Amino acid sequence: MSLKGSLTVASDKSITHRAIIFSSLSKGTTQIYNPLLGEDCLSTLEIFKSFGVKSHIENNCLTITSPGIDSFEIESPVLDAKNSGTTARLLMGVFPYLKKPVTLIGDDSLSRRPMRRVVTPLSQMGARIELKEEATLPAHIFPSHLSGISYVLPVASAQVKSAVMLAGMLAKGRTTISEPIPTRDHTEKMFEDFKIHYQKLNRVITIEGPQMPQTPGEVFVPGDISSAAFFIVAALIVPGSEIIINNVGINETRSGIIDVIQSMGGNLTLLNPRYFGGEPVADLKVEYTPRLTATVIEGELIPRLIDEIPILALLATRAVGTTVIKDAEELKVKETNRIDVTVQQLSSIGAKIKATEDGMIIEGNPMEDFCEAKVSSHKDHRIAMMLCVASLLLEKPLVIEDVESMNISYPDFLQHLQALSEN
Numbered sequence: 001m002s003l004k005g006s007l008t009v010a011s012d013k014s015i016t017h018r019a020i021i022f023s024s025l026s027k028g029t030t031q032i033y034n035p036l037l038g039e040d041c042l043s044t045l046e047i048f049k050s051f052g053v054k055s056h057i058e059n060n061c062l063t064i065t066s067p068g069i070d071s072f073e074i075e076s077p078v079l080d081a082k083n084s085g086t087t088a089r090l091l092m093g094v095f096p097y098l099k100k101p102v103t104l105i106g107d108d109s110l111s112r113r114p115m116r117r118v119v120t121p122l123s124q125m126g127a128r129i130e131l132k133e134e135a136t137l138p139a140h141i142f143p144s145h146l147s148g149i150s151y152v153l154p155v156a157s158a159q160v161k162s163a164v165m166l167a168g169m170l171a172k173g174r175t176t177i178s179e180p181i182p183t184r185d186h187t188e189k190m191f192e193d194f195k196i197h198y199q200k201l202n203r204v205i206t207i208e209g210p211q212m213p214q215t216p217g218e219v220f221v222p223g224d225i226s227s228a229a230f231f232i233v234a235a236l237i238v239p240g241s242e243i244i245i246n247n248v249g250i251n252e253t254r255s256g257i258i259d260v261i262q263s264m265g266g267n268l269t270l271l272n273p274r275y276f277g278g279e280p281v282a283d284l285k286v287e288y289t290p291r292l293t294a295t296v297i298e299g300e301l302i303p304r305l306i307d308e309i310p311i312l313a314l315l316a317t318r319a320v321g322t323t324v325i326k327d328a329e330e331l332k333v334k335e336t337n338r339i340d341v342t343v344q345q346l347s348s349i350g351a352k353i354k355a356t357e358d359g360m361i362i363e364g365n366p367m368e369d370f371c372e373a374k375v376s377s378h379k380d381h382r383i384a385m386m387l388c389v390a391s392l393l394l395e396k397p398l399v400i401e402d403v404e405s406m407n408i409s410y411p412d413f414l415q416h417l418q419a420l421s422e423n
């Protein structure tokens with residue numbers, strides 16, 4: 001069954017988290033238009049609501065009214081980031097500034113993910129944060145006076161960069177952060193929107209603190225390229241498909257998937273490029289491509305498409321030749337070990353895919369049929385949606401265990417897929 005028609009995918013998760021954080025830290029009212037109301041962003045919102053921030057959702061607009069960070073009331077000291085790494089890591093940069101100690105917890109998956117990467121720079125700034133021995137949540141975070149530091153990011157992580165940027169904004173003195181490999185720059189853009197002065201020169205960010213964010217009144221969130229990725233790949237591999245995805249963010253730090261698809265010979269065209277709320281966007285036209293060619297995905301490309309690797313692995317199974325994905329060891333510390341889970345799930349339906357230390361190797365063949373199998377998302381939203389797209393290539397749909405994990409980033413995914421299939 002081919003996919004036809006146009007759609008607007010889920011709004012950007014990374015930008016919505018940051019819009020909620022900055023709106024909550026600044027005094028006054030901010031209207032966030034087109035927010036993502038997926039479970040992860042709601043985890044961020046719930047934490048700020050527990051501090052006395054008020055919110056209201058109407059007509060695709062989230063209105064946040066905050067007394068400002070200096071007037072937060074800490075009613076409950078236990079704060080739950082649930083499944084969201086972005087919530088946990090970015091907010092660790094803010095919590096040492098609070099007037100009372102708090103404990104940050106998460107669900108089973110988040111409680112396995114590494115937190116030392118944020119605690120190390122924050123401790124150097126003077127934060128007192130106690131983690132479990134394994135360097136994971138729960139984290140006990142005590143009120144601390146922070147001072148600026150110079151820090152070179154040892155991992156290419158926008159979450160670590162953003163935690164240090166937020167702490168640097170609230171700290172006394174100069175913070176410099178060097179980023180050897182560029183990562184998504186939505187926090188930098190939000191700094192500009194909320195009037196935080198900083199400099200970025202040759203991958204080095206400098207902030208003079210303390211500074212308090214000031215609301216611009218309105219923030220606009222574009223469509224999420226990481227969510228669009230599932231429909232892009234679906235249209236490329238399901239015969240007869242032709243779709244248009246409206247208003248997708250194509251920020252250079254996120255658009256690695258576009259480069260990869262172009263290098264594979266995929267029929268993907270960017271229409272009407274423009275700006276939407278300070279972020280570059282375009283409408284993406286995608287058509288079925290019978291002959292895709294294998295590629296290599298590595299190096300500086302990896303952070304520009306890190307969350308798209310499970311769905312790109314599926315795409316590679318339909319391309320002619322051997323696709324190699326390397327330098328992607330960060331995938332092992334996402335909601336699941338996404339190298340192992342992607343390889344297990346795609347192998348079980350007949351794909352020729354092998355895990356390596358830092359990625360995977362995929363022998364693609366557009367002619368080979370997938371077979372029925374018992375598959376599971378392992379409670380990872382990106383794996384759930386990747387398996388839904390794989391299912392389009394089978395006669396009988398796959399039964400996917402824990403498919404509802406897609407509510408983390410894309411609650412309307414199945415309705416959107418259904419609507420395109422009916423056209």
Ligand SMILES: O=C(O)C1=C[C@@H](OP(=O)(O)O)[C@@H](O)[C@H](O)C1
Binds near residue numbers: 013085159306
């Ligand atoms: O900053 C962000 O919004 C994100 C950064 C990335 O994580 P890392 O910083 O751990 O690479 C990404 O995988 C995650 O989905 C969202």
Ligand SMILES: C=C(OP(=O)(O)O)C(=O)O
Binds near residue numbers: 013307
């Ligand atoms: C890794 C992800 O998110 P987070 O780190 O915020 O849990 C993701 O959305 O794929």
